[in-house]
Amino acid sequence: MSDYPYNFDVKITETLVYLPKHIVSQLDFGKSKRLRIDGEINGIRIECGLMPDKGKCCFMVSKKLQKLCGISPGDTARVSFDIADSEAVVVPKELQFALEANDAAMSAWEKWTAGKRRAQCHRVSSAKRVETRERRAEEVIALCLAELGMQTGVTPWQAFERCRCEGRQAFL
Secondary structure (H helix, E strand, O other): OOOOOEEEEEEOEOOEEEOOHHHHOOOOOOOOOOEEEEEEEOOEEEEEEEEEEOOEEEEEOOHHHHHHHOOOOOOEEEEEEEEOOOOOOOOOHHHHHHHHOOHHHHHHHHHOOHHHHHHHHHHHHOOOOHHHHHHHHHHHHHHHHHHOOOOOOOOHHHHHHHHHHOOOOOOO
């Protein structure tokens, strides 16, 4: 038995998991149409956001996550989750150190939305090499400082272009 309050079996459709109506009816969306969840698919930990889709509620399951969970479109999977704090952001240590060393950048960082901070944290933490994570952390610092109108060795455009070339968005 799962420790999560919401549990159901679902058929995987391409890259989406649709929540059953009886689960959606129990959720409190409040003012937002989106909620963040922490949970598991077939025992593999997930963190993601629920999204409205044509009167239903779903979340994305990438091909990479499907492979990790041992599922494919058409398979049935066990989903368990709880509602997560929508403001929570796990900051990788390289970025945390860079932010703590720069008060101005920290000031700009704290003004960003949780979603924008999560996107930048993912960009930094997804790098395999320490050097790459450190470089990306410095690019985030450059973005923060650019928003304050301050100059750094990396222009906002350069940071954005590096993100774009890596197939990611900078969320300027």
